[in-house]
Amino acid sequence: MADLKRELRLYLLLRGASLRGVLQYRGNLLMMVLAGAAYQGSGFAFVWALLHTFGTVAGWGLGQIAFLYGMRLLSHALWLVTIDGVGQADFLIREGQLDRMLLRPANVLSQMGTYTRSVLPFGDLTMAILVFGVALTVADVNWSPASIGFLVLAIVGGAFLEASVVVVIAGLSVRVLDTWAYRLMMLDTIDTLGSYPLSVFGTGVQRVLTYVMPIAFIAFLPAGVILGRTGQLAVPAWLGLLSPLVGVGLFVLAYRFWRHQLRFYQGVGH
Amino acid sequence: MRTGTRGYLAYVRTAIAMRLQYRSMVFASMAVTLLWIVLVTRVWSAAYQGRDTVAGLTLESTVVYLTLASLQAVVINTPITWIMASRVRSGEVLFDVSRPMSYPGQMLAMQAGQSLIQIAVMVVVTPVAGLLGGLSAPAGLAAGLLYPVALLLGWTLNALLTLLVGLTAFWTVDNLGISVLYRFVAAFLAGASVPLIFFPGPLRAIAEALPFRFIVYQPAAIYIGQIPVTEAVTGFGLALVWIVILSGLLALVWQRSHRRIVVHGG
Numbered sequence: 305m306a307d308l309k310r311e312l313r314l315y316l317l318l319r320g321a322s323l324r325g326v327l328q329y330r331g332n333l334l335m336m337v338l339a340g341a342a343y344q345g346s347g348f349a350f351v352w353a354l355l356h357t358f359g360t361v362a363g364w365g366l367g368q369i370a371f372l373y374g375m376r377l378l379s380h381a382l383w384l385v386t387i388d389g390v391g392q393a394d395f396l397i398r399e400g401q402l403d404r405m406l407l408r409p410a411n412v413l414s415q416m417g418t419y420t421r422s423v424l425p426f427g428d429l430t431m432a433i434l435v436f437g438v439a440l441t442v443a444d445v446n447w448s449p450a451s452i453g454f455l456v457l458a459i460v461g462g463a464f465l466e467a468s469v470v471v472v473i474a475g476l477s478v479r480v481l482d483t484w485a486y487r488l489m490m491l492d493t494i495d496t497l498g499s500y501p502l503s504v505f506g507t508g509v510q511r512v513l514t515y516v517m518p519i520a521f522i523a524f525l526p527a528g529v530i531l532g533r534t535g536q537l538a539v540p541a542w543l544g545l546l547s548p549l550v551g552v553g554l555f556v557l558a559y560r561f562w563r564h565q566l567r568f569y570q571g572v573g574h
Numbered sequence: 575m576r577t578g579t580r581g582y583l584a585y586v587r588t589a590i591a592m593r594l595q596y597r598s599m600v601f602a603s604m605a606v607t608l609l610w611i612v613l614v615t616r617v618w619s620a621a622y623q624g625r626d627t628v629a630g631l632t633l634e635s636t637v638v639y640l641t642l643a644s645l646q647a648v649v650i651n652t653p654i655t656w657i658m659a660s661r662v663r664s665g666e667v668l669f670d671v672s673r674p675m676s677y678p679g680q681m682l683a684m685q686a687g688q689s690l691i692q693i694a695v696m697v698v699v700t701p702v703a704g705l706l707g708g709l710s711a712p713a714g715l716a717a718g719l720l721y722p723v724a725l726l727l728g729w730t731l732n733a734l735l736t737l738l739v740g741l742t743a744f745w746t747v748d749n750l751g752i753s754v755l756y757r758f759v760a761a762f763l764a765g766a767s768v769p770l771i772f773f774p775g776p777l778r779a780i781a782e783a784l785p786f787r788f789i790v791y792q793p794a795a796i797y798i799g800q801i802p803v804t805e806a807v808t809g810f811g812l813a814l815v816w817i818v819i820l821s822g823l824l825a826l827v828w829q830r831s832h833r834r835i836v837v838h839g840g
Binding site for chain 2: 342482488
């Protein structure tokens with residue numbers, strides 16, 4: 305426990321330092337936040353323009369899709385704002401930064417996570433709050449202490465689930481050195497499939513996205529639980545309740561994979 | 575004149591070689607485009623919900639539009655702005671501007687090389703895209719003949735806009751923010767995921783007034799027969815006017831950025 309507290313304190317210290325570094329480039333700051341927002345906002349603009357004409361997609365109205373989209377974005381922004389540096393693992397290894405991190409008395413993943421030069425995550429966060437805020441005023445939700453509690457857990461679970469993908473790719477970077485194409489492909493896949501009602505797909509695809517590539521657990525299944533939307537669902541609706549556990553579980557597995565790979569680290573000849 | 579052309583062709587070849595160095599990147603972008611085609615066509619099919627025609631478009635034509643539009647929109651995503659910024663930062667831009675060739679011309683040639691690979695990959699995966707989304711023959715002979723012309727005009731407009739975005743690096747050193755912004759705003763306003771006729775009124779007016787629609791919407795809409803021949807030809811005229819305006823603007827901005835070059839500790 306004392307160990308964890310120490311790691312947490314070190315994490316906050318490093319994160320604070322990297323953010324102060326980012327804030328030095330004031331000219332780029334606003335542009336980057338706007339870019340992050342445009343990145344995530346363009347996907348929502350698509351849904352908005354579509355529903356303007358059609359009203360519903362697979363039974364989901366604008367408010368409900370905004371709720372789903374906002375939930376996914378909050379999870380996404382949460383992992384980015386906390387440990388987005390992990391996404392640069394291959395670069396950090398090639399540059400020899402990992403050697404320096406291995407020598408310091410702090411968790412290596414936490415050091416990587418705090419190594420950042422970007423404020424794009426804050427654009428994601430801005431957009432997430434905006435879309436989710438709008439969703440809350442439009443979507444008809446039966447709020448109760450239990451549903452609010454579940455919402456928070458589900459968003460955290462979604463963040464863990466997305467982060468676990470990046471941590472696995474960081475583990476691969478120890479062996480492969482150049483992983484940005486894989487990372488981009490995985491993150492784009494999650495961006496594409498994580499934010500829309502998967503009931504637009506048939507039974508087979510829905511099952512694959514639940515049991516094989518569990519993208520449905522990031523937002524689609526838990527949002528369905530909160531909104532009471534279980535129509536056209538090809539998997540049991542109660543699975544959505546498990547989403548926080550699925551997220552944390554996958555992250556633990558990903559972390560163990562990363563630790564295991566790290567043992568094979570050989571350096572890149574600096 | 576001849577040596578000039580040869581120089582620019584060398585740039586095209588270099589850009590092709592650079593792109594081919596990042597083969598896994600090419601593969602990833604192809605996979606993501608195909609995945610997007612699957613999603614976007616399913617979402618639209620679900621929205622149609624058995625209705626035959628909405629806003630004058632059948633589901634079948636909409637699906638063909640979306641498949642083509644997703645493939646066409648790939649050219650909007652180019653590393654050229656990043657290359658321009660990194661050469662400003664490293665000081666290599668000094669070699670670029672001291673060559674006896676126009677700097678915008680060099681970058682345009684690089685963009686052409688990049689796009690050639692992107693387009694080649696997209697042509698190769700078109701049958702797969704057709705299976706995953708949906709494709710059909712062009713709406714008629716005229717549509718089939720006008721489509722490549724529209725594509726070429728759209729490519730030129732996108733290249734000019736991209737270079738303008740890239741040139742901001744001469745002022746701000748980094749242009750990542752504005753290029754990401756351009757990529758997503760342009761793709762949306764170009765109609766990459768929603769045909770312009772489905773845009774809500776005011777947004778449609780904005781999108782119609784801006785040049786982005788010529789990159790994706792115009793060619794794809796001509797292909798599915800949504801735009802009649804006379805209107806298509808008028809559109810080409812308008813696109814040419816845009817090309818002239820943007821070329822002028824590019825020359826003007828370049829003239830000003832040329833004076834601003836600061837080589838960092840070179």
